Amino acid sequence: MTVAGIPNDHILVDPDRLKTQVAAIFEHLKLPVKDAETVADVLVQADLWGITTHGVSNYIKGIYVPLLLDKTITPNPTIKILSEGSSIALLDGDGGMGHVVSVYAMELAIEKALKTGIGAVSVTNSTHFGAAGVYSHMAAEKNMIGISMTNAAPRVVPLYGKNAMLGTNPLSIAAPTNKVHPFLLDMATSTVSAGKLYVAALNGGMIPEGWATNIEGQPTSDPVEGLESKRLLPLGGTKDLGGHKGYGLGIAVDILSGVLSGIGYGNVLPYRHVGHFFCAVNISKFREIDAFKNMMDEMILELLDTPSSKQGEAVSFPGEIEATTMAERKRNGIPLHNEVIDYLDSLASEMNISVKLTT
């Protein structure tokens, strides 16, 4: 398939075919069938929304395959409930794929919220869970407000700090609507993710001050220097622009994901292991769900209708780009870089998987 606006080095791929192939790859890597399907669902969902960094393009090759092969990630974990209350639970992910325990955790939070009004599930001993927004969005689909977050190995400096001490510690919040697309915020608590530095470096461009520092903790506008130092700045960047707020939010995510679960904060996390936190707020226990959703519609439409201050840029709403991208990609397919397609198809060939992306 080809469509106008897709770069020359990208090819459009059918989402279902992609899901089938990715699930088969993870099954070959010894995941139970259902778990392999869950991982494929989560990754392709990110690609449908246009969150390419957290879809099939980066982490299958960079994280999941190598760590499953070297046994850092357990393919067939036994998820355990370490403690439980009527509205909470603490789960041990047994070092399995983060996506699997995370879907289970959010389902459990939703189940508890159905009864008591709110459910919160903390996860220890997990691994990279992909895009946080997939889990918060699960709650929104059940007419609940969903919250999801994870900690990660250090890559972000504290305000005024020289060394990376916090992960990019993403936070996602989703809420249901009636007629318009749901609210979906999915943000790293750093100014940007490392992915944006890669893109800038690839294009030979500069980066704005406030994204990254050099090895000495000084702001840099050179993306290569920022990538080499592995030091991003917290949202806000400088003290003047609220860097202490991004820093504080990053710590809050670390507390809820790492300290509450017991796996540890960013700087003491075991190699490639992390903790998560999920929460579902059952709106209909507070008030009539349709009244809530109609008010969400009104709010969103008012925001979208507000005049722009910058030529060529309209006021958007968190989740709008994801929803419109998904609608378009469900029709036309997901554009993947041909190197990604080559990688996945070669992997499939090695594994004797018949489903190929290039037919």
Next chain:
Amino acid sequence: MTVAGIPNDHILVDPDRLKTQVAAIFEHLKLPVKDAETVADVLVQADLWGITTHGVSNYIKGIYVPLLLDKTITPNPTIKILSEGSSIALLDGDGGMGHVVSVYAMELAIEKALKTGIGAVSVTNSTHFGAAGVYSHMAAEKNMIGISMTNAAPRVVPLYGKNAMLGTNPLSIAAPTNKVHPFLLDMATSTVSAGKLYVAALNGGMIPEGWATNIEGQPTSDPVEGLESKRLLPLGGTKDLGGHKGYGLGIAVDILSGVLSGIGYGNVLPYRHVGHFFCAVNISKFREIDAFKNMMDEMILELLDTPSSKQGEAVSFPGEIEATTMAERKRNGIPLHNEVIDYLDSLASEMNISVKLTT
């Protein structure tokens, strides 16, 4: 009292005397004794932490007294529970002082969290509640993670927006520790609060780009222009520096405070009325509380110990300044501008209240 480092136009005031006077003022304004004491406690707590903008200096004169006198705020409200589940409740503040219903709401959230592991309370029909951190901190004092937030009348533009559509929508998160001061994040979701513009205007200085816009929605470095336009920028400021994240966080606070409670999002709030959201996470239902608190201590000490990248600026921790300021002010008193002292003492005289700050 005078102490080195206090400006000439400030006088040190004993916190207990201040609390007694402020409670007497609110009692005179027809609040029940207990409610008047609650309001005084909350306001003086903000001053003890050094959050001067939300203590006795600004809003007694600017908001509470005039709105109690003109009946916009109900002095003796009947707080009602509109709906309830074992872990949640929706309260109607009956248009009373926000501090009173907020303390009640957080106590209720804590009570529910004691039983089920987490409690969440939404509040509709409330008014300005002072510093968000007072309520999240209540949970931390009970060995819980506390979350508090409120919406507010529009003062912040969406990313690329020309008109203010969101309040500064502050968000606070607190968590308990063992030996070091507790984690306490209390942040507006705008880059800065309007208070910082007042200070800059007073001193005749400029403001950094990313704080405010002029009436056309264009960034301004003139604090007077920013104050006149009543248009602040969301945390992050520009798209490059993550303004869409601050914008998204502001909406999330509006959803949890205004849409969930039913009072409405920023742009449709009734005059001077707002909604709040409170949540308490009972750590000991997840895991052993001392293990949690010891890990908090370790995390904080590691962060404080990390080398600085900027001469003269150490790496701090959210809540550190508040804790050290409180310890110092409990010893030496709270520095108040003499105009504030004059206002409070005149008010007390008019009301035949014998407690004066200048003795």
